[in-house]
Amino acid sequence: MNDIVAKAQEVLKAEAAAVIALVDRIDAQFIKAVQMILDCSGRVVVTGMGKSGLICQKVAATMASTGTPAFFLHPAEGVHGDLGMLMKGDVVIAVSNSGETEEITRILPVIKRMGLPLVSMCGNPQSALGRAGDAVLDISVAEEACPLNLAPTSSTTATLAMGDALAVALLLKRGFKEEEFALYHPGGSLGRKLLTRVEDLMHTGKDVPLVDEAVSLKEALFEITSKKLGITGIVDAQGQLVGVFTDGDLRRVIEKDSAALDQPIASIMSHHPKKILRSNLAAKALQQMDKFSITSLFVFEAEADTVPIGIIHLHDLLKAGVV
Numbered sequence: 001m002n003d004i005v006a007k008a009q010e011v012l013k014a015e016a017a018a019v020i021a022l023v024d025r026i027d028a029q030f031i032k033a034v035q036m037i038l039d040c041s042g043r044v045v046v047t048g049m050g051k052s053g054l055i056c057q058k059v060a061a062t063m064a065s066t067g068t069p070a071f072f073l074h075p076a077e078g079v080h081g082d083l084g085m086l087m088k089g090d091v092v093i094a095v096s097n098s099g100e101t102e103e104i105t106r107i108l109p110v111i112k113r114m115g116l117p118l119v120s121m122c123g124n125p126q127s128a129l130g131r132a133g134d135a136v137l138d139i140s141v142a143e144e145a146c147p148l149n150l151a152p153t154s155s156t157t158a159t160l161a162m163g164d165a166l167a168v169a170l171l172l173k174r175g176f177k178e179e180e181f182a183l184y185h186p187g188g189s190l191g192r193k194l195l196t197r198v199e200d201l202m203h204t205g206k207d208v209p210l211v212d213e214a215v216s217l218k219e220a221l222f223e224i225t226s227k228k229l230g231i232t233g234i235v236d237a238q239g240q241l242v243g244v245f246t247d248g249d250l251r252r253v254i255e256k257d258s259a260a261l262d263q264p265i266a267s268i269m270s271h272h273p274k275k276i277l278r279s280n281l282a283a284k285a286l287q288q289m290d291k292f293s294i295t296s297l298f299v300f301e302a303e304a305d306t307v308p309i310g311i312i313h314l315h316d317l318l319k320a321g322v323v
Contacts, residue, residue: 011153014145018154019161025138026165033093033119033135034169037068040117042089044070047078049103051152052095052159059093059163066167067176075103083110093119093166097139097155099127108132121162123155137162198285199278201320202299202310203229209311210235213242213266217253220245220265229313231296234269240306241298243269275300278309282322285312 037044044063048056056072063070073085075094086092092111096104099122111118112132120133123140130136139162145153209227211220213234223232224247234243245265253268276285276297285297299310 007147011145014143015154015157018141018158021142022139022158022162022165029135029137030165030169033137033166034173036117036119036135037091037166037170038173040089040091042069042087042091044068044091044093045073045086045116046070046093046095046163047073047075047104047107048095049075049101051156052097052101055156055159055163056093056095058160059095059167062164062167063170066171067174068167068170075101075107078107078110079103083107086111086114086116088114088116091117091119093121094129094133095121095139095159096127096129097123097152097159099124099129101129104129121159137166196282196320196322197278198276198280198282198297198299198312199310201282201316201322202278202312203227203316204310207311208298208308209233210308211265212237213264213269215265216261217245217250217263217265217268218261221250221261224250229296229311231311233273233298233308233311234265235307238307241273241275241308242266243271244273244296244298245269246294246296273298275308276312277301277303282312282317282320286314286317286322289314289317 044060046056046060053072053074060070060072071085073082094104094108099120105128108128117134118132119135119137120129121137121139122129123138124130125136125138139155139158141154141158144151144155207227209223209229209232211223211232211234213236220232224230224245230247232245233241234245236242243266245268249268249270274288274292274294274297276288276299278299278301288297289295295314297312298308299312301309
């Protein structure tokens with residue numbers, strides 16, 4: 001098994017070296033490719049054959065999810081009608097390690113005839129694809145990780161890395177924000193964390209546990225029990241939140257004085273309750289709860305407000321899948 005481990009390590013080293021070699025190739029041609037894509041009024045069409053085609057699908061998907069409209073065009077299908085997908089204003093990224101892939105070279109005249117800018121990603125800048133490109137990105141590798149130096153391994157890894165570099169550069173130039181990313185990823189835990197806001201989960205109206213600061217602890221307990229959140233807010237005559245009292249506070253009070261039930265709640269409440277705005281992401285509410293080791297936050301419309309409009313509990317975040 002030692003020989004298997006050694007060979008696997010060699011594969012990783014070869015592919016890592018192929019990626020590192022790209023660092024010095026982020027040059028004027030790369031900048032030109034980025035600018036061509038930024039200037040285009042249409043979509044980015046990524047095309048490649050075989051293993052390169054599989055990488056192209058991922059590159060197109062990454063661009064599409066980070067603010068650059070893109071799709072994959074299969075070059076073999078292209079020459080049988082799918083070139084009709086191309087439109088004025090598009091930019092084409094064509095990928096071929098050799099730069100001489102037949103299916104790619106056959107569609108180059110059409111791309112040129114339509115006047116579409118072409119970014120060539122190839123391992124030989126002097127190839128047909130390299131010569132045709134308006135911007136040429138060199139993705140050549142010293143060797144494939146395959147022991148026969150045949151199967152696309154290091155070359156496809158390098159292509160993927162260069163595609164990611166393009167996508168991230170475009171993301172930064174477009175000023176793409178987290179909120180926009182969330183819109184393109186509404187499914188799964190990522191979407192829930194980035195899209196769900198406090199106002200989507202908070203309890204409002206009669207479901208918010210609140211008592212006047214003049215009531216006794218006994219009366220406050222009825223509010224805590226009836227609202228089933230383990231907490232009640234304490235408000236003054238103007239409805240402003242001035243404190244909180246939790247079931248944890250109750251245990252601590254009873255331990256000190258079993259006759260405390262008739263005490264005014266204002267004399268034993270916790271001051272400076274933690275709050276959050278309704279417009280904040282639910283994920284931020286979770287961060288606040290974790291930071292202060294609490295399970296609830298009172299919700300406000302604006303930072304300066306003192307009258308709560310709702311409450312959000314850890315269980316609400318759990319049910320929504322934000323945690």
